[in-house]
Amino acid sequence: MIVASTRDELAAARKDLRGRVAVVMTMGALHEGHAALVDAAREQADSVIVTIFVNPLQFGAHEDLANYPRTLEDDLAILGDRGVDLAFTPTPEVVYPETPLVRVCAGPLGDVFEGASRPGHFDGVLTVVLKLMHLTQPDVALFGQKDAQQLAAIRRMVADLDVPVSVVAVPTVREPDGLALSSRNRYLSEDERQTALLLSQALQTRDPVAGRALFDGTPAVLDYLERVDSTSFEAAPDGDLLVIAAKVGTTRLIDNLPLHDLSKHKDAP
Numbered sequence: 083m084i085v086a087s088t089r090d091e092l093a094a095a096r097k098d099l100r101g102r103v104a105v106v107m108t109m110g111a112l113h114e115g116h117a118a119l120v121d122a123a124r125e126q127a128d129s130v131i132v133t134i135f136v137n138p139l140q141f142g143a144h145e146d147l148a149n150y151p152r153t154l155e156d157d158l159a160i161l162g163d164r165g166v167d168l169a170f171t172p173t174p175e176v177v178y179p180e181t182p183l184v185r186v187c188a189g190p191l192g193d194v195f196e197g198a199s200r201p202g203h204f205d206g207v208l209t210v211v212l213k214l215m216h217l218t219q220p221d222v223a224l225f226g227q228k229d230a231q232q233l234a235a236i237r238r239m240v241a242d243l244d245v246p247v248s249v250v251a252v253p254t255v256r257e258p259d260g261l262a263l264s265s266r267n268r269y270l271s272e273d274e275r276q277t278a279l280l281l282s283q284a285l286q287t288r289d290p291v292a293g294r295a296l297f298d299g300t301p302a303v304l305d306y307l308e309r310v311d312s313t314s315f316e317a318a319p320d321g322d323l324l325v326i327a328a329k330v331g332t333t334r335l336i337d338n339l340p341l342h343d344l345s346k347h348k349d350a351p
């Protein structure tokens with residue numbers, strides 16, 4: 083595996099990749115969910131690039147960018163074992179030589195649900211995703227279904243801005259007890275981890291009212307549990323996606339459950 087941390091190193095290594103190229107974008111602290119993305123990328127393409135970059139632009143002022151887990155050595159070992167061809171591990175100065183004045187705006191999708199509690203978050207995500215697409219020049223980019231609103235915003239950006247990249251969603255990976263894998267799970271104490279199971283249990287009810295009731299009298303603080311349209315993220319009683327966010331201790335967790343056939347999201351090649 084080649085590890086590139088500058089734009090020149092990336093460009094040189096990218097030139098040598100053969101065939102169809104897939105990219106998996108991450109912020110590091112890799113777990114089995116990321117490994118599933120890499121494995122799916124391998125199925126979609128001849129060459130696989132993984133980016134590891136903790137993107138300052140998607141963190142709010144009150145969010146702890148400095149304390150986001152950084153485990154680069156372990157991450158690179160995982161990617162090497164998984165047969166990744168190229169890892170791009172830039173510093174913020176490489177990605178943002180200057181503070182970007184021009185940014186991608188997520189529009190209404192960026193203002194609701196996760197966007198309501200994290201203003202500007204999706205603009206920051208889309209800006210870095212577009213930049214990383216330009217830098218890595220993939221044919222296909224894979225994103226986890228776990229971050230369903232991010233996925234919807236990226237699909238919309240790719241469509242609205244005519245970005246020549248196919249976007250593929252990869253199903254959420256769960257622990258045997260249902261907890262969705264997340265880099266943030268490492269912040270949970272043993273008790274909090276038990277409480278966090280409420281999220282997947284509430285989704286399993288497939289019903290917002292019944293699911294919300296599960297939180298009554300528990301230490302978890304439910305932010306939302308709603309049925310939405312998975313492309314617009316507008317709340318809809320017959321929406322095809324059930325989305326949830328809750329705070330467990332100081333850790334904010336999200337999860338979702340597709341309720342209908344997801345084939346309508348299949349990208350044109």
Ligand code: PAF
Nearest residue numbers: 107108109137207210229
């Ligand atoms: O999902 C993530 O890890 C990040 O939001 C992404 C897509 C790598 C952009 O920084």
